Each structure stands twice: as structure tokens, then as C-alpha cells.
Amino acid sequence: MSFKHSLVFMCFGFILTSCSLKKFKNIDYKTFHIEETPAPTLNIFTKRGTKDSLQPVLIFVHGGYWNSGRKEIYNFLGRNFARNEVTVVIPDYTKSPVASYKEMTAQIAQSIKWTQKNISTYGGDPSQIYITGHSAGVHLSSLAVMNQQYGVAPNTVKGIILNDAAGLDMYSYLLENKPTEQYNYISTWTLDPENWKAASPYYFIDEQTPEIKIYTGTKTYASIIAGNEKFVQELQKYQPDVQIEFLDKKHIPMVTQLFFPWNDRIDEIVAFMKK
Template sequence: MRYTIASLIIMSTLFLGGCSSKKIKDTTYLTTSIAKETSLPKLNIFVPKNIKEDAAVLIFVHGGNWNSGNKDTYNLLGRNFAKKGVITVIPDYTLSPAVSYDEMTKEVAAAIKWTQKNISQYKGNPNQLFITGHSAGGHLAALAVMNPKYGIDPKSISGIILNDAAGLDMKNYLEENPPTVKEDYLATWTNSPENWKDASPIYFLDKNTPPFLIYLGDKTYSSIITANNRFLEALKPLQPEVNLIHLNKKHVPMVTQYFWPCSNRFDEVINFIDKNKK
């Protein structure tokens, strides 16, 4: 898999045609470490080269099963969205087993709050803020916005874009598959059913939930397919126009497709952004 991603990065770079965006690297968004570690998670910002005032803003949260992943893997995703005129913010967050889902989500929420407060410095419009994530990142992005304990006003988020998101109903999954030390799941989710529900975005859907755009790979993991179908069923009464956009892809290609600037996904996401700008 590393070889495949590395090859995509090299080949995709050839399509960039020079510097079409400015990258602001390793910006600190936390004043103190939630995980009480010495190094604070940071974020990268990708700003369009010929940016207009009040540009829309997209926060991308990376995946990695809650115990792996790095913001710098997704530089091409950030540059490609910036090339389309969207300021893109990509944060790191502390991983399991050092922290649980709760601390991770607090950090993602802190990245959202930092963006709302500071993105105008880069000509971004804090009132046109969208959030997206792949796999575990989709879970953390949705939970940070939807669970009120994290302090994000859902009305301040213009839309949520899920890309083969995992963890949308962890309560249901963990009741059938109790967490163990395998994949650091016991550290991530704890052994408390109360926490499993607290960690599940599906239980926080309401009339204030931002609009959704949801992608699902037809060749992805069965647990992701099950959770996305359950999530859609719960979402439909609130957003009846929403459907899963099925793509004939496995889990990892669902995100690496954004390394290619000509992917049809960019037009779809931009259309969703334009439709839901406030």
C-alpha cells in the first residue's frame, strides 16, 4: 500500500503544473496538549494562489483506524482543493493508544474552533466552513460537530462530507465485537457501553445537523457498509434528499482518488459547497 500511495503522489505531482497554492505548514492550533504530551498536534493550510476574499473553507480529517495516519500524507488533497478555490485545512491529532476517541475528538473540535477564529487571515470565510474526513477521520469530523459536548455549534458548519466513514455507530459494532487490545481498540473505545454511544454520531442527529454529502465504497469493509446504511436510515427523516453515493472502490482508493486533480469528486464536492454556502 505504501508503494501505491507513493507512486500516486509522484505521478499526481506532475499534474500540478507549478505552484497553484500556498502551503502554510505546521501551524499550532492547541495552546496546551490535551494528551499531556510534549509535542502538540499541528495543522497545514492550503491557500489558493489567486484567492478571492471570503473563500469557502474545507477541513479534512485523515483516517488510519484511530491509531495511525499523518496530515502530510494528504498534501496533494489539500493542494487540489486549493486549486479549485477552496482553502483547505488538514490537522493532525493525537492517536491511540495514547488517547481515546474522546481526546481525539476534542482536538478535532479545537482545530475547527481555531479555523473559525483565524481563517479570515488567509481570506477564508469562517461562515462558509465545511468539514470532511476519510475512514476514522469521517467519524471524528462528524462527532466533533454533532456531539454537543465538544462545543461546536452545528449551525456554524455549512456541511459535512463523509468519505467511506468508519465508526458512525460504534455502539452497534462494539456490542457485537467487544473491544480488545487488538488494533488498540480497548484504548480507543474503552470497555464502557456508555462511551460507545457517546462516540457514535448516529445518536446525535437532529434538526440542526448540517447537510451531508456521503460517499461509500462498494468494495470497502462490511462494517463500514453496515454503519453507513444505518446512519442513512436515521438521517433520512431529517434530510430526505440525501443518498449514499456509491463508488466501485476499496477503502484506501476512496481517499487516494483525491490525489488526482481531475477526479470527478472535486466537482461534486464544489457543487455541494456552492449549494450550501451561508
């Protein structure tokens, strides 16, 4: 078969499998709005006919320096996991400078609580919720789960997949790199070091931390590599077998790889969820 015919066959197969999926758009997950901005919503991707056999659930939180990005960019990612019999939830959240990290995290926490309460309606198993994201999105999802201030009950989330996670120890980072107006960092973090520590998942690692799987790019930002290595060193006190899986990628390709349906990371994450 020629390359051209192979490509046509792949595209045709993609269309056929897409027909077996269902997308629910812009669902109100009952979170709060800030100032004059609308309350954010979420999208759900699932296979058709799943209500009789509930699937594990993956919440994906997008990144973007805490001041940009939107859930619609990640539709391909949602479909790719849904093809693997995973119900996918992709929430949006209010960005800085309108929102601080605390308000963003509270919104993500609300999306988790909404998912646990409602996801069975969409074919997902509320007892098998996992969460992931990329960059800033991993920070928000981890903090929402690990810091009990945000009201996500222990054992609600069974596992966290860190994908080139930023912000795991913002306290140490901001002590050396004081926040400025660049990237709206003052609006996001404030100038108070106590807020920086409260914003850092690193300081909430304990015996209740869900099982964690970690991917980090070898060509990503040096601060991300250092933050992930420090995080893992502390996490190994409670999860001694956890290790970083380093991938030969820069920061953005760490998430765009998940846009391709035959990526090994998708298989690995699904296996982590279904083991």
C-alpha cells in the same frame, strides 16, 4: 500529440498551478497535548491573493484506525481542492493508545473553532466551513460537529462530506465485536458501553445536523456499508433527500482518488460547497 508529450504537458501544467498555491505548515491551533506528546498542528492550503475574496473552507481529517496516519500524507489532496478555489485545513490529532476517541474528538473540535476564528487571515470564509475526512477521520469530524459536548456551536459547519465513514455507530458494532488490544481499541473506546454510544455520531442526528453528502465504496468493509446505510436511514427523517452515492472502490482507494486533480469527486464536493 503523443502520450509522452501529453504527460509532459500535464506535469508542466501541474507545476505551474502549484506555483499559484500557498501552503502554511505546522500551525499551532491551540489545542492540548496529552502526556509527553506534543500538541498537534495543522496545515493550510490556499490560492495566492485570496484575501480580498474569501473562499469556502474545507477541513479534512485523515483516518487510520484512530491509531495511525499523519496530515502530511494528504498534501496532494489539499493542493487539489485549493486549485478549485477552496481553502483547505488539514489538522493532525493525537492517536491511540495515548489518546482516547474523546480526546481525539476534542482536538478536532478545537481545530474547527480555531478555523472559524482565524481562517480569514488565510483567505478562507469563516461563514462557509465544511468538513470531511476518510474512515476514522470522518467519525471524528462528524462527532465533533454533531455532539454538542465538544463545544462546536450549531451552524458553525455548513456541511459534512462522509467518505467511506467508519465508526458511525460504534455502540452497535462493539456490542457484537468487543474491543481488544488489536488496533489499540481498548485504549480508543474503553470497555464501557456508555462510552461507545457517546462515541457514535448516529445517536446525535437531529434537526441541527448540517447537510450531509455521503460516499461509500461497494468493495469496502461490510461494517462500513452497514453503518452508513443505518446512518442514512435515520438521517432521512431530517434530510429526506439524502442518499448514499456508492462507488465501485475498496476502502483505501476511496481517499486516494482525491490525490488526482481531475477526479470527479473533487468537482462534486466543490459544487456541494458552492451551491
